[in-house]
Amino acid sequence: MLKTKSKSEAIEITEPTWIVSTISVIPTTLAPNVTLYGRIESPKTAYLRSPNINAQVLQVKVLEGKKVKKDDILIHLEDTDSILKLKQHNADVKDIEAQIALEKQRHINNLTIIKHEESLLKLTKKSLQRLQKLKRQKVTSQSALDKAQQSVERQMLNITQRNLEIQNHKARVEQLQAKQSRAEASRDISKLELDRTKITAPFTGIVAKVNVSIGDRVRSGDILLSMYDNFALEVRAQIPTRYQNIVMNSTKLSAITEINGHSLTLKLDRISGQINQNSGGVDGLFKINQGMNLRLGQFLTLFLTLPEQTDIVALPYEAVYGINRIYKFIDGRMQGLKIDRIGEQTTVTGKSRILVRSPKLKDGDQVIITQLPNAMDGLKVKISVKNL
Template identity: 35%
Template sequence: MNRLLKLLLPVLILAVGFGVFQYLKQTRPDRPVTETRERVWRVALEPVEPRALAPMLELYGQVENPDLLRAAASASAQVARVLVREGERVVPGQLLLELDPRDLVSGLARTGAQVAELEAQLESERNGQESDRAALEQERRLLELSEDAVARAKSLTRRQVGSQNDLDLAEQDLARQRLAVSERSMRIADYPARRRALEARLQQARAEYEEARLAFARSRVVAPYAGVVSAVEVAVGDQVKTDEVLLSLYPLAGLEVRARIPAPYQAELAAALRNAGSLPASALVDGGRVGLVLERLAGEADPSGIDGLFTLTEGAEWLRIGQMLTLRLERPLRESVVAVPFAAVYGGNRVYTFVDGRMRAVAVRTLGSWFAPDGEERLLVAAPELVSGDPLVVTHMPNAVDGLRVEAHQ
């Protein structure tokens, strides 16, 4: 009996435990079913507004002036007066600098004296030519007389009336007279050559005199136009050499801006210039607007691009040579494009519209930057699927995918 009880007791305990477990399982309260809800992201929307807009290209340029004047010393002299300073504006005809005229007067006087001397020599040659012609007639007459005298002496000698000595003297006199006629004839024949030589020397002397006179006149450096003094290289008392630069001056009207145009835009802008002749641009300098126009491209290019040359239409008074500018160049006008915030573009080729509470991806083509009147920079995109009035998602979503649930907020 005791042995049977020992065998049944563990079985009984297990059966009671299993029964209690089943009772508790059947009587436990039901767990509430949790419902999974999709998260909704809040985004800002903006209506699509297709318009005709011109993409802008931001460039970096430097102010230069092809008409920069470098006034040089006309002669070796001492600087007598310097009347302007660097950066000063000048008006046409204003005296800027003066060399000491005493250093140039001697050269002017010396070359003037050479001209006068050669003019006198040329006049003397003309008079000598006239005298030689008259003298030649007389010497030819004397030559005829000498020939007659020799003929008579020979006749007397043959008749043994005259002496041999008289004949010799007559022949010597004839030889001398022939030599005189020959020399006089040669001098007359050589007159044109002597005259041309003197005229050439006179022409050279007159040129040197004109150079000296011009150097004297240019000893006073005068502004040829309204402009700005970019540099003053000398001071009063400096001894300068011929052609040494004294100061530099440039006209405000001749300022240009040279900016590098990247190679990807070179063909587009070259075609636009051929069609339109020019392209507008602008820049801000010290709070003032500077208007520019792209008129031509440089004559040389390299793989990185080409230089564009811009002329100024307004605001030149804000600029100085060498100054760096950030330009905004208007590229050719594009039709039916949309200006969107940069945050609205993903991967450079798609945006999202708001459709039935979800984001819908739209493939776009980016055209470049555009600046609103208030200065805000936006990106111009083109896509046939974008229709006027479509709500565009302008909040940048890191997890943006097609079909993401969103809701609009103001």
């Protein structure tokens, strides 16, 4: 039976072949584009707060989105207390001004009176001398002589006091002037507090948000509203890390965006001074030269044009595996190589291409542009369409 048993034929295993498309590459010089996503913000944004008072909101004259001019009144707070304080401090200033005027007039009077006091002193001294002579002649009494002596002493004391007042005049005026300065400062503070009950626009712009309404009670430092200058807008967009060196070493870069059907060119003004934690790049700030009715926080897509690069190959996105790997077609097999992503480019037909560079890419190389789930080095493939 063993001799008559039929022999089984060996099973031949055939390696599968995957059908792919390729593109013939030609390294050239191109200006890459990078698609960025950003939002509009303004470096000139003001958060208007309640002044150093607790007050009730009397009037709200603007709403969110309203265009306002510099010094326009936006919110009016209750001002009765401020008015009363200002009246009180105005009265204090007038009181001290009157005291200074009286002091100056008193000084003028003292200068006049001192002359009369000195004349009276001479007369009293002469009278005393006559009485002393009469006393020696025993013609007058001792009491009369004593009274004359007292008159002389009293007049000398008056002159001394008058001279002291004249000497202290300057110090008293300076003291009153110091009080006047304090009173005027208090008055000016009260006037400033009264003015601050009218919340005005610090510049021409647009009201972003109103946080209060009529009747609200606000405390010192509460945010009443925020506004921004719509002529000082910029777009903050994150530039991927792989383009960071190119951007930071370049000057006069610009980006294009489309707003309401209109194309707008933005200039890269500066790079952010810090990189946020867990971010994939650094923020670029693009200056907007025209407001075009843009609004804070508006989302925009930017197409940043980078400086021209050499030895660049434009490939369909389907050719790239992961972040930086492509496959060449060599002798019916896939051969992977690592590439540097330089940017993007949009063709005249509107198709997007990724721009890559690798020293291993030469003229005429066939790059596989079909995405295979099992792509690996050495995988057997067959070209269906050449030179796309």
